[in-house]
Amino acid sequence: EVRSIAILNQKGGSGKTTTAVNLAACLGENGRRVLVMDLDPQASATDWFGVENPGRGITDIFVDRAPLLELVRATDVLGVAIIPASAWLQGAEKVLRWEPKSMKILGHYVDELPQHQWDYMLVDCPPTLGLLTANALIAVKEVLIPVEAHHLALPGVDRVIASVETLRAHLNHELRVSTIVPCRVDPRTRHARRVVAELRSRYGKLVSQVEIRENVRLAEAPAHKQPITLFDSRSKGAKDYRALASEIIAAERPL
Amino acid sequence: EVRSIAILNQKGGSGKTTTAVNLAACLGENGRRVLVMDLDPQASATDWFGVENPGRGITDIFVDRAPLLELVRATDVLGVAIIPASAWLQGAEKVLRWEPKSMKILGHYVDELPQHQWDYMLVDCPPTLGLLTANALIAVKEVLIPVEAHHLALPGVDRVIASVETLRAHLNHELRVSTIVPCRVDPRTRHARRVVAELRSRYGKLVSQVEIRENVRLAEAPAHKQPITLFDSRSKGAKDYRALASEIIAAERPL
Ligand SMILES: Nc1ncnc2c1ncn2[C@@H]1O[C@H](COP(=O)(O)OP(=O)(O)OP(=O)(O)O)[C@@H](O)[C@H]1O
Ligand SMILES: Nc1ncnc2c1ncn2[C@@H]1O[C@H](COP(=O)(O)OP(=O)(O)OP(=O)(O)O)[C@@H](O)[C@H]1O
Ligand SMILES: [Mg+2]
Numbered sequence: 001e002v003r004s005i006a007i008l009n010q011k012g013g014s015g016k017t018t019t020a021v022n023l024a025a026c027l028g029e030n031g032r033r034v035l036v037m038d039l040d041p042q043a044s045a046t047d048w049f050g051v052e053n054p055g056r057g058i059t060d061i062f063v064d065r066a067p068l069l070e071l072v073r074a075t076d077v078l079g080v081a082i083i084p085a086s087a088w089l090q091g092a093e094k095v096l097r098w099e100p101k102s103m104k105i106l107g108h109y110v111d112e113l114p115q116h117q118w119d120y121m122l123v124d125c126p127p128t129l130g131l132l133t134a135n136a137l138i139a140v141k142e143v144l145i146p147v148e149a150h151h152l153a154l155p156g157v158d159r160v161i162a163s164v165e166t167l168r169a170h171l172n173h174e175l176r177v178s179t180i181v182p183c184r185v186d187p188r189t190r191h192a193r194r195v196v197a198e199l200r201s202r203y204g205k206l207v208s209q210v211e212i213r214e215n216v217r218l219a220e221a222p223a224h225k226q227p228i229t230l231f232d233s234r235s236k237g238a239k240d241y242r243a244l245a246s247e248i249i250a251a252e253r254p255l
Numbered sequence: 256e257v258r259s260i261a262i263l264n265q266k267g268g269s270g271k272t273t274t275a276v277n278l279a280a281c282l283g284e285n286g287r288r289v290l291v292m293d294l295d296p297q298a299s300a301t302d303w304f305g306v307e308n309p310g311r312g313i314t315d316i317f318v319d320r321a322p323l324l325e326l327v328r329a330t331d332v333l334g335v336a337i338i339p340a341s342a343w344l345q346g347a348e349k350v351l352r353w354e355p356k357s358m359k360i361l362g363h364y365v366d367e368l369p370q371h372q373w374d375y376m377l378v379d380c381p382p383t384l385g386l387l388t389a390n391a392l393i394a395v396k397e398v399l400i401p402v403e404a405h406h407l408a409l410p411g412v413d414r415v416i417a418s419v420e421t422l423r424a425h426l427n428h429e430l431r432v433s434t435i436v437p438c439r440v441d442p443r444t445r446h447a448r449r450v451v452a453e454l455r456s457r458y459g460k461l462v463s464q465v466e467i468r469e470n471v472r473l474a475e476a477p478a479h480k481q482p483i484t485l486f487d488s489r490s491k492g493a494k495d496y497r498a499l500a501s502e503i504i505a506a507e508r509p510l
């Protein structure tokens with residue numbers, strides 16, 4: 001069965017896309033087959049994988065009802081495929097109305113995907129708690145919350161957890177937050193260490209052991225259209241995301 | 256007449272809130288009276304100014320049609336007042352429909368504000384190009400776009416400019432992008448310098464002379480509920496935002 005994880009935080013710049021792309025690559029290095037679903041009209045993950053001409057990408061399932069399988073694109077990254085996003089997604093949020101059936105569209109299509117083709121599905125969400133994000137939360141079973149190690153990022157975590165809880169109660173009983181990942185941790189600053197300590201004290205075991213350190217190589221990698229594992233395999237960024245992938249794999253349920 | 260500026264970028268974590276709060280404080284130091292309007296359901300600017308119990312804040316104009324003046328709160332910061340946001344704003348985006356009249360609500364209320372009470376109105380926007388942001392763009396005359404000095408931030412600038420142009424053409428002929436501000440510039444990295452050079456080559460005079468450098472004091476200030484001018488007046492963050500304020504004041508039209 002596919003392990004489906006939404007990467008979610010309405011706080012902007014928390015490291016969602018950087019985590020989606022690099023965690024996917026590290027899981028792929030470990031022999032896992034990963035489907036990345038880009039649900040953000042900004043299409044940062046799509047650009048990062050160098051997808052040319054995504055057309056309307058995943059917008060098609062909201063507008064034309066195309067099957068997801070037809071939208072899957074290969075990438076140059078071992079084990080990783082992508083369902084691209086595009087700016088057209090912005091329009092999907094405008095035409096859909098806020099009602100349960102609009103929130104369940106993605107879930108229907110995800111349920112029709114062949115279960116044996118991928119081990120992981122990672123959904124990169126936009127920085128909102130809007131309709132696209134709601135669709136992600138109904139389509140997946142787990143939520144990974146990346147959190148920038150800064151004070152302004154702290155209140156948003158409770159808000160995500162509350163949204164997850166609301167959706168779990170009413171529309172997706174299997175949904176749970178599985179990991180909170182401290183990101184962009186600048187180990188030289190007391191501020192970052194304090195924020196991470198605050199996360200650990202507040203959320204306990206939900207917080208990953210691994211912390212993703214601030215590393216400019218992670219910011220440079222997108223310009224080269226490569227995940228960190230290919231762009232700079234020895235960087236701190238690569239080490240940290242590999243360690244995160246190991247931690248996530250260790251949480252896989254035995255068959 | 257109030258100089259009204261929307262601080263906008265749908266790319267998350269580009270420095271919108273950090274710019275709204277600290278630019279307001281620096282303008283206030285210069286004897287300008289500044290009204291900050293927090294239009295983000297995350298209410299980061301509201302929290303930063305230490306506003307207790309904002310209630311529904313600015314949501315009231317979308318839902319109950321309360322006059323803006325009744326929502327204004329004083330702050331401890333010289334020259335600065337705030338119209339707070341709250342998580343209720345999330346609900347406003349759900350109930351409003353995407354049509355011109357829903358996009359003009361904020362503008363009507365802003366037009367009714369007393370013109371002599373403030374010199375500047377800065378609107379802190381959420382990381383979206385949704386209904387709240389559209390309301391901001393119809394209510395103001397200028398747009399300031401903060402841009403993080405990283406590759407992933409680059410495509411978003413064109414998207415903001417295109418949205419501004421669409422709104423200018425159809426719904427607000429006075430609207431224009433007045434400044435693009437490079438933010439979180441880490442001067443030690445070539446990457447940041449390259450991204451800033453790319454911004455200058457692409458957008459020319461729209462890009463501010465001043466670049467806001469990465470400075471952990473700016474990330475710490477919100478925890479102390481103080482703008483950088485009060486939290487650490489000698490920091491690079493304070494110097495850079497003061498320089499930005501001077502540049503913005505220099506662009507004021509003579510009476
Ligand atoms: N560990 C890191 N070290 C250095 N830079 C990083 C790191 N993680 C992310 N970044 C950079 O920080 C910025 C924000 O990261 P990213 O775009 O992944 O966040 P996001 O949550 O997806 O943003 P959005 O809310 O806009 O979707 C990007 O410019 C990215 O390159
Ligand atoms: N020049 C800077 N130096 C250090 N940290 C900064 C700087 N500017 C912003 N930050 C930090 O970067 C993060 C993102 O900044 P900020 O919240 O202002 O961006 P934003 O565009 O308002 O985000 P959102 O899209 O969520 O509204 C915050 O944690 C903030 O404290
Ligand atoms: Mg992203």
Ligand SMILES: [Mg+2]
Binds near residue numbers: 273
């Ligand atoms: Mg903000």
